[in-house]
Amino acid sequence: MNKNPPSLPQLSFSSILRGLCPSCHSGKVTRGFFGTYPQCAKCRYDFHPESGFYLGAMVVSFFVTAALTIPPMILLKILDVELEILLAFPFLEFLLLGPVLLVYSKILWLHLEYRLTHQLNKPDR
Numbered sequence: 001m002n003k004n005p006p007s008l009p010q011l012s013f014s015s016i017l018r019g020l021c022p023s024c025h026s027g028k029v030t031r032g033f034f035g036t037y038p039q040c041a042k043c044r045y046d047f048h049p050e051s052g053f054y055l056g057a058m059v060v061s062f063f064v065t066a067a068l069t070i071p072p073m074i075l076l077k078i079l080d081v082e083l084e085i086l087l088a089f090p091f092l093e094f095l096l097l098g099p100v101l102l103v104y105s106k107i108l109w110l111h112l113e114y115r116l117t118h119q120l121n122k123p124d125r
C-alpha cells in the first residue's frame, strides 16, 4: 500500500471505466449497479472517507452532463432540426445515460479525491 500513485497521465482511464479502486487498480468499487463497497477488497482503501463524500460526485455529474448535452444541442440547432426534437434530446439523453452517469460520476469523484489527496500529502510539497 505504500507504493506511490501513478502520475497524472498514467491515471488509469481503464480502471475508471472498469470501476476499479484508485489505489491498487484491482479491487472493484461498485457493488451491484448503484452501490459501492465500503472499502477495497484488495488494499483496504476506504471508499467512504467521510459522510456525504459522494455529494461531490454531483458536481462531476453536472459537468459531464453539460459536456454531453450542450455541444450536441448546438449542433442540432445549427442543423436546424425541429423544435420538438431539439427539446426532446436532453430528456432522451438523460433516460439513456442517467444511470451510467450516476455510477461513473461516483467512480470519477473517488479517483479525483484519491489523486488530489495523495498529490497534496506528498512529502516533497
Ligand SMILES: [Zn+2]
Binding pocket: 021, 022, 023, 024, 025, 026, 027, 040, 041, 042, 043, 044, 045
Ligand atoms: Zn484497492
